[in-house]
Amino acid sequence: MTSCVRRSTLTQECCWTPHRDLIDGRLDLEHQVTIATGFAGTILPNALFTDEEKSARFDAVDRAVAVLRVLERSDQPMSLSMIAREVGLGQPTTSRYVASLVGHGLIEKVNGNRYVLGIGLYILGQKSLHRRDVRTVAHPYLETLHEQFNETVSFALWLRREVVVVDCIEAMQTLRQGASVGVVNPWHATSLGKSILAWLDPHEVDVLLKEPGLPRYTYNTLTTVDQLRAEFPLIRERGYSVDNEESAIGGRCIGAPVFDQSGRPLGAISISGPVARVTDEDVLSTGGRIAEIAGQISRAMGYSGRPSRETRQS
Numbered sequence: 001m002t003s004c005v006r007r008s009t010l011t012q013e014c015c016w017t018p019h020r021d022l023i024d025g026r027l028d029l030e031h032q033v034t035i036a037t038g039f040a041g042t043i044l045p046n047a048l049f050t051d052e053e054k055s056a057r058f059d060a061v062d063r064a065v066a067v068l069r070v071l072e073r074s075d076q077p078m079s080l081s082m083i084a085r086e087v088g089l090g091q092p093t094t095s096r097y098v099a100s101l102v103g104h105g106l107i108e109k110v111n112g113n114r115y116v117l118g119i120g121l122y123i124l125g126q127k128s129l130h131r132r133d134v135r136t137v138a139h140p141y142l143e144t145l146h147e148q149f150n151e152t153v154s155f156a157l158w159l160r161r162e163v164v165v166v167d168c169i170e171a172m173q174t175l176r177q178g179a180s181v182g183v184v185n186p187w188h189a190t191s192l193g194k195s196i197l198a199w200l201d202p203h204e205v206d207v208l209l210k211e212p213g214l215p216r217y218t219y220n221t222l223t224t225v226d227q228l229r230a231e232f233p234l235i236r237e238r239g240y241s242v243d244n245e246e247s248a249i250g251g252r253c254i255g256a257p258v259f260d261q262s263g264r265p266l267g268a269i270s271i272s273g274p275v276a277r278v279t280d281e282d283v284l285s286t287g288g289r290i291a292e293i294a295g296q297i298s299r300a301m302g303y304s305g306r307p308s309r310e311t312r313q314s
Contacts, residue, residue, distance in 0.1 A: 067097050077114035135167050138297050142169055145293055151273035156185055156192045158267055161208055163193045188214045188228050189221050191243040191255030192268040198235035199257055199265045220246045239291030242283055252278040254287045256294035261302030269294050
């Protein structure tokens with residue numbers, strides 16, 4: 001078991017490697033077209049282009065992205081004239097950008113002469129999300145909470161049938177709530193567990209609680225499913241849950257769910273501390289801040305703000 005850190009810093013380095021198809025200091029036409037769409041992920045040094053070429057290159061990227069954004073905002077397939085009007089370009093110019101994006105699979109033509117976002121965007125998005133380590137994404141947000149409140153912050157993932165802490169930063173104060181990576185949190189007695197359960201289908205809740213049951217840890221522990229379910233509407237309304245000395249006497253935790261790109265809760269974050277510092281009066285403002293940060297992590301993981309069909313709404 002690994003103890004969580006008191007203080008942690010993540011660093012990231014990047015470098016540019018010249019493309020093997022560079023010819024006489026320039027890219028061949030195929031790669032120039034790819035770069036103009038802005039989706040190949042190839043980064044080129046500005047030294048390869050004159051100021052005029054750089055301006056034209058970025059104009060091309062901006063215009064291509066503008067076309068995609070227009071289609072993103074539309075609930076219906078759009079005609080070429082509609083796209084041109086929204087983007088603010090002439091139809092001949094818009095037609096060239098649309099044709100290029102269609103060729104790359106980023107736009108699809110439907111119903112004869114209308115356009116929608118293409119499957120190519122979905123594929124690129126999925127590859128991007130799959131390559132992201134959720135802990136790496138979440139850690140800077142945990143540091144933000146830790147710096148603001150100087151209390152123990154934790155990030156737990158829903159793994160199989162358990163809520164497991166995968167990252168945490170302990171408070172620097174002598175009297176603090178302990179936390180460790182690898183610790184399994186009880187679903188019914190922690191803010192991490194309850195903030196996830198509140199968004200699940202009733203059947204899923206029953207399945208997750210069946211094997212461990214609802215054992216009592218303190219006099220405040222909720223020990224029946226009905227008691228637990230009664231909290232769910234308020235948790236969903238506020239965006240966070242509270243463990244009010246339910247897992248340990250003298251400790252209070254406030255947690256909020258983190259959603260994945262499909263709108264399903266994948267885990268939760270929390271702040272934990274002694275009730276003398278995390279007071280009843282602090283719950284509203286602190287809970288709101290935790291919910292805000294959890295929302296930022298969710299969006300970083302591709303969440304659009306729309307719950308999945310399986311996500312509980314009643």
